[in-house]
Amino acid sequence: AAIAMQDAAHLPGRLQVYQQGRDDAHQRQISLIRDLRHAASNAELLLYYQPKLDIRAGQVHEAEALLRWNHPQYGMVSPGEFIPLAERTGSIQILTAWVIEEVVRQLHEWNSRGLHMQVSLNISAEDLGSLQLAERVAALLAGQAVAAEQLVFEITESAVMQDPERALEVLHSLRNCGIHLSVDDFGTGYSSLAQLKRMPVQELKIDQSFIRELDEQSDDAVIVRSTIDMSHSLGLKVVAEGVEFQRNLDLLRLWNCDTAQGYLISRPLPAQAFEQWMQQWQPSTLAGAH
Ligand code: C2E
Numbered sequence: 692a693a694i695a696m697q698d699a700a701h702l703p704g705r706l707q708v709y710q711q712g713r714d715d716a717h718q719r720q721i722s723l724i725r726d727l728r729h730a731a732s733n734a735e736l737l738l739y740y741q742p743k744l745d746i747r748a749g750q751v752h753e754a755e756a757l758l759r760w761n762h763p764q765y766g767m768v769s770p771g772e773f774i775p776l777a778e779r780t781g782s783i784q785i786l787t788a789w790v791i792e793e794v795v796r797q798l799h800e801w802n803s804r805g806l807h808m809q810v811s812l813n814i815s816a817e818d819l820g821s822l823q824l825a826e827r828v829a830a831l832l833a834g835q836a837v838a839a840e841q842l843v844f845e846i847t848e849s850a851v852m853q854d855p856e857r858a859l860e861v862l863h864s865l866r867n868c869g870i871h872l873s874v875d876d877f878g879t880g881y882s883s884l885a886q887l888k889r890m891p892v893q894e895l896k897i898d899q900s901f902i903r904e905l906d907e908q909s910d911d912a913v914i915v916r917s918t919i920d921m922s923h924s925l926g927l928k929v930v931a932e933g934v935e936f937q938r939n940l941d942l943l944r945l946w947n948c949d950t951a952q953g954y955l956i957s958r959p960l961p962a963q964a965f966e967q968w969m970q971q972w973q974p975s976t977l978a979g980a981h
């Protein structure tokens with residue numbers, strides 16, 4: 692540090708710029724953490740929906756809800772930035788509660804207009820600490836013409852590993868309500884087949900890092916093919932995330948993968964744009980689907 696200071700003495704301008712950049716980043720974090728608590732009540736949150744393609748049928752009956760935050764000062768902040776902050780500072784439950792309510796409201800609206808979707812949403816480790824989660828979701832569904840089966844909760848294995856006994860109890864109670872469960876980002880972080888076997892899940896999502904550079908000869912191909920086969924042996928549906936190219940989709944179809952999600956099919960869209968996308972979607976849009 693002494694050397695850095697000495698060097699910096701010859702470069703006062705540069706030190707200032709560096710310090711300024713750090714202060715700005717720090718200030719931004721502090722503001723985001725402070726404002727997170729009120730983002731929901733200030734109507735700054737919105738959900739985008741990304742279609743999940745049934746590869747065999749070429750049809751779309753599922754979507755993932757992804758959170759967006761329109762901050763009054765910073766504009767659109769990505770969940771990659773604010774979700775970890777919310778998880779660290781105890782605001783995540785407020786966000787999760789809002790997401791669940793909003794998804795149920797949206798499903799209700801779509802159901803009433805004849806658009807029957809299954810929508811997945813993302814759940815954090817901190818949410819899996821609460822045994823009341825399932826009760827609250829059941830109470831929310833009780834008043835609405837929305838089936839529990841229309842909801843899918845995506846959880847990572849790392850989230851379950853924070854407190855496995857409690858998390859498994861919460862997952863079982865959600866499952867008993869009829870909610871479907873999915874393992875997100877499979878293959879990253881803690882992955883253990885023993886853990887996977889204990890989780891009452893119906894679906895597994897292969898992390899996009901394995902899909903992005905997929906070609907027939909790569910190591911990723913071996914991992915992806917064996918993950919698909921293993922999932923099917925365990926009775927699970929498999930989703931490939933981050934499908935950006937037609938050749939990836941063709942390989943996934945060849946390997947019997949069930950579902951594809953990625954920019955090739957569509958980016959995440961605001962609800963209304965998603966509905967329009969659904970209306971124009973045709974199984975033949977991506978050649979090779981039948
Ligand atoms: P995730 O759940 O794994 O969601 C997939 C992410 O990959 C999304 O980023 C999506 O926009 C992006 N993606 C989808 N297809 C492609 C593709 O073809 N190429 C590339 N490069 N990216 C693709 P997003 O929306 O920025 O979300 C990032 C992460 O933030 C999510 O990863 C999830 O872990 C978290 N997140 C988002 N919404 C929520 C939420 O409501 N609650 C919680 N707890 N976490 C959330």
Ligand code: MG
Nearest residue numbers: 755813845875
């Ligand atoms: Mg997800």
Ligand code: MG
Nearest residue numbers: 875876896932
């Ligand atoms: Mg993922």
Ligand code: MG
Nearest residue numbers: 813847875876
């Ligand atoms: Mg993720």
